[in-house]
Amino acid sequence: MNPHTKAQVLTANQVATGSIVKVFATAASSKLVDCKFGNFVQTGDFNLNSSSIHQANTTDIPFGINTYLEGPFAAIHNHDTVIVVYYNGELKVS
Numbered sequence: 001m002n003p004h005t006k007a008q009v010l011t012a013n014q015v016a017t018g019s020i021v022k023v024f025a026t027a028a029s030s031k032l033v034d035c036k037f038g039n040f041v042q043t044g045d046f047n048l049n050s051s052s053i054h055q056a057n058t059t060d061i062p063f064g065i066n067t068y069l070e071g072p073f074a075a076i077h078n079h080d081t082v083i084v085v086y087y088n089g090e091l092k093v094s
Contacts (some may be wrong), residue, residue: 005086010093012080017046018091020073024066027081031062032069034077046092048074 005021019040023032038053051074060079063069076085085091 002088005088006091008085008087008091008093010078010083010085012082013078014093015075015077016085016087016091016093017048017075018042019088020071020076020091021086021088022068022070023063023073023076023086024068024084025063025081026065026083028065029062029079030065030081030083031060031079032057032076033060033079034058034075035061035073036075037072038074039072040074040089042089 010016035057036048036053037055038051041050043050053074
């Protein structure tokens with residue numbers, strides 16, 4: 001992992017946009033309900049127009065407690081649990 005990688009906790013139903021390396025599940029029922037796999041290119045308003053999206057997934061992706069889901073992700077939408085997001089650069093959470 002990059003020595004400049006940071007971590008941030010996402011609570012239920014939050015969306016994160018940025019250069020996301022991986023996510024960590026803190027609960028057995030963790031899942032992403034929407035995500036964009038790819039390389040994020042930061043623009044002023046954090047839109048994904050300049051990013052390289054390899055796959056957009058709108059199907060739920062469940063992952064179990066104490067497991068990681070490896071990226072790269074440009075955007076993720078957390079479902080109803082707490083997860084930890086590892087990222088480089090800046091992260092926009094809404």
